[in-house]
Amino acid sequence: MTLFRLTGCIAAIINSFNHFKSLNIMVTTAQPTTTNTFVDTYQEVTNAVIKILEEGTIIWQCPWNQAGLPKNITSDVNYRGWNLFLLNFHTMIKGYPTPYYITYKQANHLKGSIKKGEKGVRIIYWAEVELKNQQADATTQQPADKTDKPKKIMVPKTYTVFNIAQTEGIEFPYFEVGTPSEREKIANCEIVVDNMPNRPTIRKNGTSAYYQPSTDTVVVPSLKRCKSSEAYYSTLFHELAHSTGHVSRLNRKELLSDDGFGSTAYAKEELTAEMTAAFLSAVTGIAQSTIDNSAAYIESWLKALRNDKTLVIKAAAQAQKTADYILSVEYETA
Template sequence: MENQTGDTKKDVYAIVNQRIIDQLEIGTVPWLKPWTDAGLPKNLVSGKSYRGINIMLLGSMGYPDNSFLTFKQISDLKAKVKKGEKGHMVVFWSMVKNNQTQNTVESPDANSSTKKAMLRYYIVFNVSQCENIPERYLPSKERETKEIPTCEFVVENMPECPVIKHKEQKAYYSPSLDFVNMPKKKSLNSDSAYYSTLFHELVHSTGHEKRLNRQSLVKNEKFGSETYSLEELVAEIGTCYLQSLTGITSEFEQSSAYIQGWLQKLKNDKRFIFIASNQAQKAIDFMLNVKSVEEETQPQEQHL
């Protein structure tokens, strides 16, 4: 049973990247998984939501409830993991001095000359993989009614929201003029399709230099470039987070060409998906006016 943080000698980037690749190769796009029914993954005991790439790693598992526990939490509750069940990886950053990082790789956002963020992991189990969990911790049979923000609420309350126009029958964000153009709502198949498209363009807009100054947007490189592809993945992952938050589902069709395109990107760069998910989380924090916090910098749930 693995109940501690992962060995720093392991290439955690490569392990996680391969898991995403494995899903793509069987035709599943992890960031397009509709997580609406189960909600975004969270820790059962602390109630803390997982962030960044951990949303993708845990949210795409298909459990009826997206609540997870560490081995220590299970033990503290006098519960146990069901026989034969395997845990799931959660990654986090551990700050160490430069001379201690010979077996590690930098965080995508590492910028300190004296310290670097070392990528590590720990293991969690879904609540359905456990038994003898005290009743008070178990998800209610009749799920509590939780207020879900409407799509319009998200748009109206986005800080520094760009002007949204409906002058052309196509969707795009103009970085130079800082506005979003959308087709008229009635021209799309559903409200879900309209807001999914609008969310995509608004995530792009968070990269403007007066907002997050995201270089994959600011550089405004041509279609097909690495920078362009990164910005597109940021927008797609961010859109999925917002879809789950607002309770709408994706109507996107996963074409073979689409999957193969991302497969190649991930095979060429093991950091690609990490950088994209990290930037997508920052974009959503900005849109929701949430004070940005560091991605899981230490396995806090381990010690609850």
């Protein structure tokens, strides 16, 4: 598949978010720190998201910066998963012209520095941790020559990055902002849909939008019945995201759950689909459509977040995996 240029969605209307200007989202001062203090990253992220949702803002539905997706400026690699949404939101509420970030050490390496008083934002990386105090199963006989290996798990940890607008003494290249035409946006969307591997059956004559796992069918209203082309494709992306949970694709257990609306599994699956649609909307240059009955969804997510502190990070990771599957490409990570 030929990759098209990554573009942002419609221009962010920063003024409507002025009341968030003073909001601190997992921020740290511009000082390199080393600490052994335990930090519950899951809980920290969840607390921040709950606070934002309670204000009525859905962080993964915020408009994307026209300069492109958030990326590390020194490696030129896009951030992924939860970091993608957090840094896009951070860029917007602070009014930065680009969503490009750098670490304290990287700024120093470029013979520059972080401006005095500036605060960075903590993003996630996954670290391998060895479990301690493991006990052998006394009921299971182990081979005499077997060497027990400690069990290792992946846990989220954080490090701090700063937007390049927070630096000084570094001359960054000029970043051209390109806005695709309506025709280019539609062409981009069609490329994504046409190139999805093992694509489900798509019916474009429905009275509502849904994915039916039993028949592996995505149903969406016809384009002429939608508010706009962008709303049509955003909805289609959402339902295609659900379809990746099918056993023939990513076999996602949340899709097959029958717990119903309001359950943690339902909230996680909807969140995964929403984040996937948001990412695909950013890639193709369209504006993501808003959720019908968003208040009910927000309340559902708040309930689920309070019951499961891992929900946001894990749903974002699933969304990234889902988007990668639909796009049939592999990305470097940042």
